[in-house]
Amino acid sequence: MKAIWLALCLPSVFVKSAKLSRSASPRLQHDSSQATAFARLSSKNAVAQKLRKSHKDANACPDNQFPPVNVTVQGVGYLDDILSGDILGQLQTNLAGHPDWEIGKPWTLSMVADSVEREMDRKFGFAGGEGFNVFMVKKARVGQKIRVTDKVKTLAISTRLEYRGQDPITLEGAIHLTDICLRPMTCDAFFQQHKKECLDDDLWKRKLNPEQVTGHTRSMCCEQMKCAEEAPC
Numbered sequence: 249m250k251a252i253w254l255a256l257c258l259p260s261v262f263v264k265s266a267k268l269s270r271s272a273s274p275r276l277q278h279d280s281s282q283a284t285a286f287a288r289l290s291s292k293n294a295v296a297q298k299l300r301k302s303h304k305d306a307n308a309c310p311d312n313q314f315p316p317v318n319v320t321v322q323g324v325g326y327l328d329d330i331l332s333g334d335i336l337g338q339l340q341t342n343l344a345g346h347p348d349w350e351i352g353k354p355w356t357l358s359m360v361a362d363s364v365e366r367e368m369d370r371k372f373g374f375a376g377g378e379g380f381n382v383f384m385v386k387k388a389r390v391g392q393k394i395r396v397t398d399k400v401k402t403l404a405i406s407t408r409l410e411y412r413g414q415d416p417i418t419l420e421g422a423i424h425l426t427d428i429c430l431r432p433m434t435c436d437a438f439f440q441q442h443k444k445e446c447l448d449d450d451l452w453k454r455k456l457n458p459e460q461v462t463g464h465t466r467s468m469c470c471e472q473m474k475c476a477e478e479a480p481c
């Protein structure tokens with residue numbers, strides 16, 4: 249089943265990414281009025297574009313299992329799904345095929361959220377127990393960077409992303425979620441939680457590019473230093 253899904257979907261993914269990279273530079277210029285203003289301010293346009301591109305690369309999310317879609321939330325009540333059936337199915341298929349989606353393993357969910365609601369902050373999260381990877385979208389705020397890490401509480405086939413607030417969301421186009429990424433916890437999050445781990449340590453040093461390395465323990469995120477032969481540890 250997974251093989252069929254891959255066979256059907258991979259070519260279109262490649263086409264999409266090829267198109268994206270070809271149109272990337274013109275799109276950057278028209279991104280937003282803010283970006284245009286920024287470009288105008290900069291006397292060296294090319295330098296500014298380069299900087300923005302590398303910033304974008306740094307935001308890439310390796311091992312992302314969330315389907316490449318943006319989500320609009322409207323017309324949902326308590327514990328309703330916020331993903332449409334086909335997107336949810338795709339997510340479940342991805343997670344079922346990932347060796348790390350296991351109950352008890354830490355995964356990180358991140359996104360950028362925009363809310364045009366005036367009354368209420370809204371709570372979302374995955375179904376299971378009291379919910380996991382639960383996050384709040386604040387009212388009347390755009391560009392909210394959200395990032396939560398939590399232990400998995402459901403099997404892949406019963407994973408659902410839900411609205412978890414009591415009051416229904418009725419406003420049209422109330423909340424937009426973009427840049428959604430779901431992946432196993434990476435070592436940069438581990439180091440945020442354990443600020444001194446593998447620093448000034450005679451035995452361990454941090455692996456390079458911790459945001460690219462999946463891990464939640466010292467032995468996953470650090471490597472033992474090899475001692476020079478003439479100066480054994």
Ligand SMILES: *[C@@H]1O[C@H](CO)[C@@H](O)[C@H](O)[C@H]1NC(C)=O
Pocket residue numbers: 316317318426427
């Ligand atoms: C999602 O939204 C972002 C920001 O508005 C946009 O650049 C991107 O193309 C959208 N992606 C999809 C799949 O619609």
